[in-house]
Amino acid sequence: MKRWQFIAPLALFVVLLGFLGVGLNLNPREVPSPLINKPAPDFALPRLDDPSQTIALKDLAGRVWMLNVWASWCVACREEHPLLVDYSRRATVPLYGLNYKDTRADALAWLARFGNPYTASLSDTKGLVGIDFGVYGVPETFIIDKQGVVRFKHIGPVTPQVLHERIEPLLKELNA
Amino acid sequence: MLKLLMAALLACAAWGASAKDAPQVAEDPALEKRTLAVAAELRCLVCQNQTIADSNAGLAVDLRNQVREMLRAGKSEREIVDYMTARYGDFVLYRPPVKNTTALLWFGPPLLLGAGLVTLWLVLRRRSRLGADQFEPDDADDTDNLPPDEAALRKDPAR
Numbered sequence: 001m002k003r004w005q006f007i008a009p010l011a012l013f014v015v016l017l018g019f020l021g022v023g024l025n026l027n028p029r030e031v032p033s034p035l036i037n038k039p040a041p042d043f044a045l046p047r048l049d050d051p052s053q054t055i056a057l058k059d060l061a062g063r064v065w066m067l068n069v070w071a072s073w074c075v076a077c078r079e080e081h082p083l084l085v086d087y088s089r090r091a092t093v094p095l096y097g098l099n100y101k102d103t104r105a106d107a108l109a110w111l112a113r114f115g116n117p118y119t120a121s122l123s124d125t126k127g128l129v130g131i132d133f134g135v136y137g138v139p140e141t142f143i144i145d146k147q148g149v150v151r152f153k154h155i156g157p158v159t160p161q162v163l164h165e166r167i168e169p170l171l172k173e174l175n176a
Numbered sequence: 177m178l179k180l181l182m183a184a185l186l187a188c189a190a191w192g193a194s195a196k197d198a199p200q201v202a203e204d205p206a207l208e209k210r211t212l213a214v215a216a217e218l219r220c221l222v223c224q225n226q227t228i229a230d231s232n233a234g235l236a237v238d239l240r241n242q243v244r245e246m247l248r249a250g251k252s253e254r255e256i257v258d259y260m261t262a263r264y265g266d267f268v269l270y271r272p273p274v275k276n277t278t279a280l281l282w283f284g285p286p287l288l289l290g291a292g293l294v295t296l297w298l299v300l301r302r303r304s305r306l307g308a309d310q311f312e313p314d315d316a317d318d319t320d321n322l323p324p325d326e327a328a329l330r331k332d333p334a335r
Contacts, residue, residue: 028224
């Protein structure tokens with residue numbers, strides 16, 4: 001009995017410490033997306049480079065593709081941009097850009113200045129398609145499979161580590 | 177004259193402040209009230225400790241507009257909440273639904289309180305069953321564990 005009086009509080013403390021330790025290493029910014037393994041939301045948006053043409057979800061059916069949400073006002077986008085430009089040279093799948101809540105002139109100037117890794121960018125001026133995709137922290141990157149199902153979402157700048165360890169293996173698997 | 181000038185300045189300042197801070201509102205106050213009621217249940221994902229009713233982050237403004245448009249289109253509050261959770265997950269809800277993954281969140285605090293009360297009850301019951309000889313007697317001269325001024329008072333109550 002006496003011994004328990006020491007062990008029980010100590011055990012409780014250790015459990016609490018464990019919870020706090022795990023909590024400390026979680027990132028509250030990374031909200032799990034309910035879209036994973038669900039069909040991608042439908043959209044039809046004008047191309048950034050040629051607003052007279054639209055690209056819709058059904059145009060991309062039957063192949064694996066990546067969607068990168070970006071904006072010229074987004075500082076973190078600039079951070080990941082060189083990696084995307086570099087990756088686009090050896091990419092195995094088309095990389096579409098969703099130009100989120102931006103003006104066309106700013107977006108085009110930004111691409112001209114920093115390089116254009118995108119197969120095409122779509123103008124989501126009002127951010128409504130962004131809402132459908134559950135975008136809340138630009139940049140965000142999605143991978144959509146041949147059946148039009150969202151298989152992966154990354155919030156924040158893509159890092160070389162995420163690219164090598166998560167994105168590339170998944171693309172290989174989906175394209176197999 | 178000076179008073180008049182002051183009054184004019186104040187009026188200008190007040191007008192400027194209200195013009196700057198005026199939120200986007202629908203012309204219809206009833207609709208606006210419902211919009212804010214729904215928005216107050218939804219978490220802003222950019223500034224996570226605010227509701228989208230409180231926040232002025234770009235996304236919160238967009239989502240508020242979305243709520244307003246959906247209400248105007250005759251959607252129910254249930255449908256709007258479903259629309260938001262389909263896109264952002266249960267995380268947007270300030271009152272998450274009760275299900276397996278949120279059971280601990282909902283029932284953890286009452287469970288802890290219950291455990292505390294049971295422990296308290298057990299301890300008190302055990303002590304109430306102990307004979308009086310099990311406790312150290314209260315000693316009038318025992319001032320070792322008292323704060324200094326209390327101890328002095330006991331030694332010399334007339335002070």
